[in-house]
Amino acid sequence: MNDAHVIADIDPSREPIVLVALDDPEHNPKLFACRTCGNAYSVKQVGILNARDMAINCTDCNPKTYACDMCGCETPRYWTRCYSCRHEAKLAAATEVVDDGGPYCAFGGDTYYFDMGEAADAGVDWVSPCTVSYPQINADSVLETLLDDMFEDSSIDDMAGVEAFYAAVKSFNDAQTTPTYFGDDKRKIRVPRDTDGSPEGRDAQRLDGEAATAGAEGIAQPSGSEQSA
Structure with missing residues (x-):
């Protein structure tokens, strides 16, 4: 099948505008243009069949819809995965590490916390440990x-x-003493929570943890009255 036959065998309602050189006696197509918006596609650059197809299926007039390859929801142009699923995939791929004492960055975000309690108060489930850098001249x-x-x-x-x-x-x-922090999304730390998520509950967890540590080290714990005092 030659190109001339292909070009002739089309639906007239979808026929793109064909631009030819005035001095070309054979009227060979130079450009194919979208009939609606006028966007033109060069035969020289992409070939006659591709130029015609691109003019007929102009992406400005017939925008392609993109869907997330995980959940199927519609995504912005050229995105194959929605933000939520991208975040979940990145979180799943990260290595869980122990709390290094901070500072922390909200996982996948740009909010920084100097205390784990701040992250818990913000409702964050996961944080990343941070790398620290200082201004340096090479x-x-x-x-x-x-x-x-x-x-x-x-x-x-x-x-x-x-x-x-x-x-x-x-x-x-x-x-140099002024640090800059960068969250490391290849690592993750789970933000600890008590049953009701309250700061009081976190303090109780901390005290229980300190008591357990002290008990393991053989340190006598004060009685309730001594604690109150």
Whole structure:
């Protein structure tokens, strides 16, 4: 089947606009355009059959619907998985680790907590432990950038004060005390909860845990009256 036969054998109501060169006696199609919005598709770029098909099935006039491959709900354009299922899949793939004492990041989110109780109060079920970084200058990278602006075959040996520069950068890096936290979504920590989710219940759990730890270490526990005092 040749292209000419394919182009002739179409439903006239869906016929795209065909653009040809005025000086072409054979009137070979150059572009196919959507009859509704005018979006044009080049024969040279995608081929005559693809250009025609793209004009007939213009995505602006006939937007394709996308569905989540897990739950089947409709998703935004080009998304194959909804946000909720993406979150669940990421959570399932993460490794559960013990509480490292914080800080924490809401799993899959950008809210940070410095105390596990804050996460519990916010109703979060899972948090990620955080990696911590400080402002740092990469001395080698700075020098390489300078070399790019120098003459060909130049090297660090052609610079003066390199050792002093490295010392200054080290001093600067060592002096930084302002941290930046990044949640690690490859790891997860379950947020502990009591039966009613109240802060009082969490405090009771903490006290029970401390008592159990002390008992295991052979430390005598005070009586109720001593605790009240």
